[in-house]
């Protein structure tokens with residue numbers, strides 16, 4: 029079955045036979061007719077790839093037919109078959125915007141010219157069709173990939189968002205539970221009310237001033253809030269004793285960093301704050317507890333929490349003493365710099381007036 033179709037309109041039966049044979053050799057399916065009305069009808073039914081029209085006015089206006097065929101078959105090759113040389117001259121002077129007509133004078137000697145012309149045109153048509161189908165296939169493929177990409181994108185984004193939300197909710201629930209626990213310990217003793225929150229605030233500001241890594245600040249604040257979590261394991265008789273502790277009681281009280289560490293070790297979310305929990309009672313000179321660490325060997329988070337914790341103890345009322353004013357606290361902290369506390373951190377704490385954060389509230393007795 030030929031891929032391409034030709035429509036022949038010619039008044040002469042012999043010429044139709046000759047043209048049909050020639051076009052069939054070029055592998056074209058040929059429809060031929062002597063009537064312009066019939067040709068127009070066939071043209072509307074299927075757009076042919078090549079249209080060959082004779083020209084024999086006034087009976088047959090081949091030029092008019094080819095011009096009109098553009099509407100039904102815009103891409104077709106149009107060939108006008110003329111006998112009279114004058115028509116050819118007339119065609120050469122047509123406006124460049126007129127529909128394309130390839131002129132051919134149907135003399136016996138130019139039959140090979142017509143064959144070559146139509147043969148080349150058919151090859152060109154083949155290429156154009158292949159290109160069109162390739163473009164259509166690629167466009168379809170592109171569209172499919174785009175749709176699939178968009179769908180995948182939407183699904184991945186939704187799932188990621190759900191996972192992130194779940195993780196954040198879980199993390200928040202853990203945090204709330206642990207804060208609740210720390211506050212419960214704190215609430216046992218009315219004198220330490222607000223202690224955890226203030227220690228966390230002092231520690232956070234001091235850490236920022238000390239150039240603590242930004243990505244670790246949240247963890248540090250969390251660790252400072254929970255540094256005394258081990259007090260959950262201290263007997264109330266010792267924890268809440270209004271007076272000074274005896275040696276046995278002190279030794280029990282000093283177990284709280286390790287008890288806290290044991291709790292933190294079992295809870296994954298607390299792993300990053302284990303150092304602050306375990307080592308916030310170490311001393312710069314190595315005489316602290318529980319590990320008797322010294323100087324820089326004490327984790328930075330623990331050194332920061334130690335100062336925040338000490339300052340809050342000095343500046344607030346306790347059963348056995350009243351809270352000291354800021355300047356007096358700063359003097360005491362400086363006095364202990366290099367023995368109990370990291371001297372550089374103490375200098376920062378004092379010079380940046382970090383203790384002043386809650387000064388007004390503490391003065392107002394809140």
Ligand SMILES: [Fe+2]
Nearest residue numbers: 255256284308
């Ligand atoms: Fe403590």
